[in-house]
Amino acid sequence: MVKPLLVKRISGACAILCSVGALAFTSCVLAQPGSLSGRVLFTDERKGNCIGCHKTPTDTSSKGASNIGPPLEAIKQKYPTPDDRVRLKDVIRDLRDKNPESIMPPYGKHHILTEAEIDAIMAYLETL
């Protein structure tokens, strides 16, 4: 219940910021609610901590510096169709179905992230 409220607050803050000037407007456009919370989950070490293994070459502010996993970029091009999106979600839920040796945590299966959190992260991934 906290999250929709947070999203509303963020949107409200954006509305105010957007009236301030062009710079603020740009940051609001970049920070759409779904991708914004997904970005937080992506970087938060108590949540996804995806940056512990993945760089995001097109989002240098996420500060990921690890090469343990492949760099995440052009995700929309890599996973363009609805079927691909299901595949992408399965990667985050539990990659071991595809690669039993994978060290990527099974975020869905082990309830590290909820379905809604995985959706938010996917919205962020699609901006990369």
Ligand code: HEC
């Ligand atoms: C402990 C390291 C680790 C963490 C943490 C991690 N990953 Fe990964 N990830 C990997 C590795 C290694 C691969 C390469 C595939 C394999 O293991 O078979 C991968 C692959 C992927 C892929 C497929 C890459 C492609 O180009 O299609 C995606 C998408 C992905 N990870 C997203 C995430 C997201 C989102 C998170 C956070 C919720 C995350 N990863 C956290 C190690 C990690």
